[in-house]
Amino acid sequence: MVSAHRVADVRAAEDVLLRRGPDGALMARAATGLAVVVADRITRARGRLAGARVLLVVGAGNNGGDALFAGAWLARRGAAVRWLALSEHVHTDGLAALQAAGGRAADPEEPTGWAGWADVALDAVVGIGGRPGLRSEAAVTFATLAAHGVPVIAVDLPSGVDPDTGETPDLHVRAEATVTFGTHKVATLVDPAARACGEVHLVDIGLDETLPEDAEIGVWEAADVAAALRVPSAGDHKYTRGVVGVRAGSAQYPGAGVLCVAGAAVGLAGMVRYVGDDAVTAEVRRRFPEVVGAGRVQAWAVGSGGGDGARAALQAALADGVPVVVDADAVIHARDLFAPGHGHDVVLTPHAGELAVLLDADRADVEARPLHHARAAVARHEVTVLLKGARTLVVTPQGRSWVNTTGNPWLGTAGSGDVLAGLVAALAATGLPLPDAAAMGAWLHGRAAEELGGPFTAGDLPHAIREVSRALMARVGE
Numbered sequence: 286m287v288s289a290h291r292v293a294d295v296r297a298a299e300d301v302l303l304r305r306g307p308d309g310a311l312m313a314r315a316a317t318g319l320a321v322v323v324a325d326r327i328t329r330a331r332g333r334l335a336g337a338r339v340l341l342v343v344g345a346g347n348n349g350g351d352a353l354f355a356g357a358w359l360a361r362r363g364a365a366v367r368w369l370a371l372s373e374h375v376h377t378d379g380l381a382a383l384q385a386a387g388g389r390a391a392d393p394e395e396p397t398g399w400a401g402w403a404d405v406a407l408d409a410v411v412g413i414g415g416r417p418g419l420r421s422e423a424a425v426t427f428a429t430l431a432a433h434g435v436p437v438i439a440v441d442l443p444s445g446v447d448p449d450t451g452e453t454p455d456l457h458v459r460a461e462a463t464v465t466f467g468t469h470k471v472a473t474l475v476d477p478a479a480r481a482c483g484e485v486h487l488v489d490i491g492l493d494e495t496l497p498e499d500a501e502i503g504v505w506e507a508a509d510v511a512a513a514l515r516v517p518s519a520g521d522h523k524y525t526r527g528v529v530g531v532r533a534g535s536a537q538y539p540g541a542g543v544l545c546v547a548g549a550a551v552g553l554a555g556m557v558r559y560v561g562d563d564a565v566t567a568e569v570r571r572r573f574p575e576v577v578g579a580g581r582v583q584a585w586a587v588g589s590g591g592g593d594g595a596r597a598a599l600q601a602a603l604a605d606g607v608p609v610v611v612d613a614d615a616v617i618h619a620r621d622l623f624a625p626g627h628g629h630d631v632v633l634t635p636h637a638g639e640l641a642v643l644l645d646a647d648r649a650d651v652e653a654r655p656l657h658h659a660r661a662a663v664a665r666h667e668v669t670v671l672l673k674g675a676r677t678l679v680v681t682p683q684g685r686s687w688v689n690t691t692g693n694p695w696l697g698t699a700g701s702g703d704v705l706a707g708l709v710a711a712l713a714a715t716g717l718p719l720p721d722a723a724a725m726g727a728w729l730h731g732r733a734a735e736e737l738g739g740p741f742t743a744g745d746l747p748h749a750i751r752e753v754s755r756a757l758m759a760r761v762g763e
């Protein structure tokens with residue numbers, strides 16, 4: 286599992302290594318890793334590093350130091366390197382190294398000598414020492430670079446984002462790529478900051494052994510999902526594999542019932558039950574002859590397209606005392622059904638708009654602070670929350686947080702959330718803990734979208750999800 290750590294934890298881990306190793310060793314690792322990524326990107330873009338024009342936008346701290354040493358490495362290999370200092374003092378040894386390698390200062394008053402000159406710029410204004418926002422000089426510098434179409438590679442983090450929350454309350458750099466050191470930061474994974482990072486490269490500087498195990502946020506990877514998927518054994522039959530129930534769709538939204546069942550059908554459970562509107566039931570049976578009616582289940586998916594019937598459906602599902610995926614029209618009923626101490630095993634699966642209604646917040650504020658709001662809902666309702674978005678979050682009442690990095694924007698298509706709700710419930714029915722099922726469902730759903738590429742509609746997802754699961758299980762068997 287990939288993970289992100291808080292700045293305080295990164296600093297503590299760095300301190301241990303700094304005490305152990307020779308002066309500058311850690312920064313040398315970071316700078317070399319940075320330089321190698323920059324050189325590789327330049328080589329891919331223009332064929333060769335020699336002659337490439339690299340601008341370093343440098344602040345006062347060690348973030349600037351990383352860039353100056355990286356600039357020296359690049360200059361020694363034939364790149365033309367200039368630095369633009371945004372602070373009176375910059376990292377002394379880094380600057381000396383760059384000067385010795387032939388780097389030159391850019392004149393801030395002459396943008397033709399930097400914005401009009403550079404093939405690529407490194408943002409090394411601030412890293413984990415930064416507060417959100419950009420001072421006006423930095424803001425003007427990056428606006429000028431953007432106006433000249435110069436791509437930016439951020440050092441550790443795009444300057445101006447909030448490292449520990451992923452929030453971007455103020456001006457910040459928008460990078461084409463970010464080279465981050467030692468471990469991910471929340472900002473390199475969680476939106477909206479993750480969007481400002483572009484492609485993220487993680488450089489190993491040896492922090493792994495000194496970082497705390499309990500990360501701030503984790504990312505499920507293919508191997509984690511593959512290892513957790515429940516593959517039936519010879520002794521299993523349909524009931525031991527798990528039965529998933531769907532109470533979704535309504536006369537108003539019949540398709541949601543069908544799509545939720547379709548998601549449930551590819552979640553590796555042994556049987557799918559559907560309970561709902563007669564016309565929807567008929568359509569579900571027509572599409573999925575194997576689906577049966579009411580009876581015992583090991584997990585429910587409730588609420589997708591549920592309309593006015595969502596509350597009654599949720600109450601009926603809760604009465605069974607099994608894990609429940611609470612989607613769409615059912616989410617709002619968390620308000621009174623899930624007061625602290627309720628004791629149900631539940632995951633809410635809202636998008637930002639639904640979470641905003643539940644929390645009496647603005648949708649824009651949920652989008653600006655998704656992790657904050659997901660955690661607020663978890664605290665208020667003692668449920669797991671899966672907050673859908675480009676970077677879907679799963680936050681549990683036990684204090685774990687995961688962010689999903691699979692998927693593509695084509696997933697923003699009507700009914701795609703219905704498929705996800707059914708899928709998560711089915712995975713839970715196979716015996717997986719509900720939070721794990723939520724994280725794995727988001728991963729499979731996003732990975733299926735990547736396989737499809739796009740454009741696609743929600744009805745294309747289930748088959749792709751099954752193919753992704755099949756490929757993962759084949760990997761485990763290898």
Ligand SMILES: NC(=O)C1=CN([C@@H]2O[C@H](COP(=O)(O)OP(=O)(O)OC[C@H]3O[C@@H](n4cnc5c(N)ncnc54)[C@H](O)[C@@H]3O)[C@@H](O)[C@H]2O)[C@@H](O)CC1
Nearest residue numbers: 311312315345346347348411412413414415416418420441
């Ligand atoms: N501790 C270490 O040995 C290592 C640190 N590394 C690098 O060092 C960085 C952290 O360095 P620092 O602790 O020196 O901090 P930074 O370089 O991130 O920033 C600190 C400086 O920026 C100023 N500042 C803060 N917010 C600002 C803003 N919004 N606009 C303009 N200036 C602002 C501060 O007053 C301070 O002078 C990491 O992000 C990483 O790039 C790496 O070299 C790895 C090793």
Ligand SMILES: Nc1ncnc2c1ncn2[C@@H]1O[C@H](COP(=O)(O)OP(=O)(O)O)[C@@H](O)[C@H]1O
Nearest residue numbers: 636673674675693694696697699700701702703
């Ligand atoms: N820009 C995006 N990039 C990746 N995934 C996205 C994006 N926008 C939406 N999604 C995903 O698409 C799905 C949409 O679900 P939802 O909003 O509930 O749609 P519906 O209610 O129509 O089913 C969610 O899984 C969400 O994470």
Ligand SMILES: [K+]
Nearest residue numbers: 408411440442
């Ligand atoms: K930076």
